[in-house]
Amino acid sequence: MSLGQELAPHLPFLRRYSRALTGSQTHGDAFVRATLETIVASPEEFPRDVDARLGLYRTFHAIWSSANIEEGEEPTTDLAGAEGIAHARLSRITPLSRQALLLTSLEGFSSEDAGYLISASAEDVESLVAEAMAEIERQTHADVLIIEDEPIIAMDIESIVRDLGHNVTGVAVTRDEAVAQARKSPPGLVLADIQLADDSSGIDAVKDILSEFSVPVIFITAFPERLLTGARPEPTFLITKPFQRSTVKAAISQALFFDAATVPAG
Structure with missing residues (x-):
């Protein structure tokens, strides 16, 4: 080889x-x-x-x-x-x-x-x-929108987000629900699954949100290599399913590290 x-x-x-x-x-x-x-x-x-x-x-x-x-x-x-x-x-x-x-x-x-x-x-x-x-x-704090249709996974992500000192503005399970929640409470960070409950796409939901708001996004997928070819605009931050809590924490911290909307906590 x-x-x-x-x-x-x-x-x-x-x-x-x-x-x-x-x-x-x-x-x-x-x-x-x-x-x-x-x-x-x-x-x-x-x-x-x-x-x-x-x-x-x-x-x-x-x-x-x-x-x-x-x-x-x-x-x-x-x-x-x-x-x-x-x-x-x-x-x-x-x-x-x-x-x-x-x-x-x-x-x-x-x-x-x-x-x-x-x-x-x-x-x-x-x-x-x-x-x-x-x-x-210590340096970062944000309002977080979670887009995830699996209740147990969503609860786990929400727990991680809150443990880091961030606020969860909502948990959406479909594209339309995600966009509606983003408009109601503009997030400072989005955590998005790829495949959603009604067979809609988390990628499409994020595109809709980004057309109205400038916000860092972390995608969650079981097949990260499909979104990391380098051939087109692709996610900067990507978490592989099944994930470890430490992986989510690291990705959240790093995404907020580069975002102008985050502010020092406390």
Whole structure:
């Protein structure tokens, strides 16, 4: 099997990670392209002492580390919108802790493997994750609309959202209900399933909402690779079903991290 064949199944999930880390499909996918270009240019330097997924993420991190601000640096002042907000918050939370959080909670790497990727010990990774969660949760607060037709899953998501200190404005089970609730109480964050109760689409519901409101969205699906091809406008934040509570918390925190509408809690 060629190296390209080994890496192909892991590319959708690297896109998910890169988008979550940058808060942008465009910038996230650019880092993935740079990673692949680096591998193609120097395949002999690709880490072969670990499995293909670890080697892929390791190469990505080498590029990410060389392109981003170092801990303690002041954020640049010529950034606008989501990137400017994110860089301002980076002055209060280290990039390394955000990476540790997303690698373990969103991507499912063990503390040992995450440590390999960011050049830290497993114990350091666990400390970084705790630091990231505490800091990001303190900085953000939002009104959240949940679009989910499975009652048990909806209750679980609502519990997670409230545990993070956010307010749930409503739980919708159809496209029309979601749009109506968004108009009644404009959300600061939307968590949306793909397939809804009346066979309507959560994607269509979100499109309707985004046509009227600017709000970050996290999609929930059992088939994330279908929405992570890099070939068209796609979700920046995506959670795989079945999900862990820590995964939802990490995605919520990161989505709000890049959103101008969120405000410091308390």
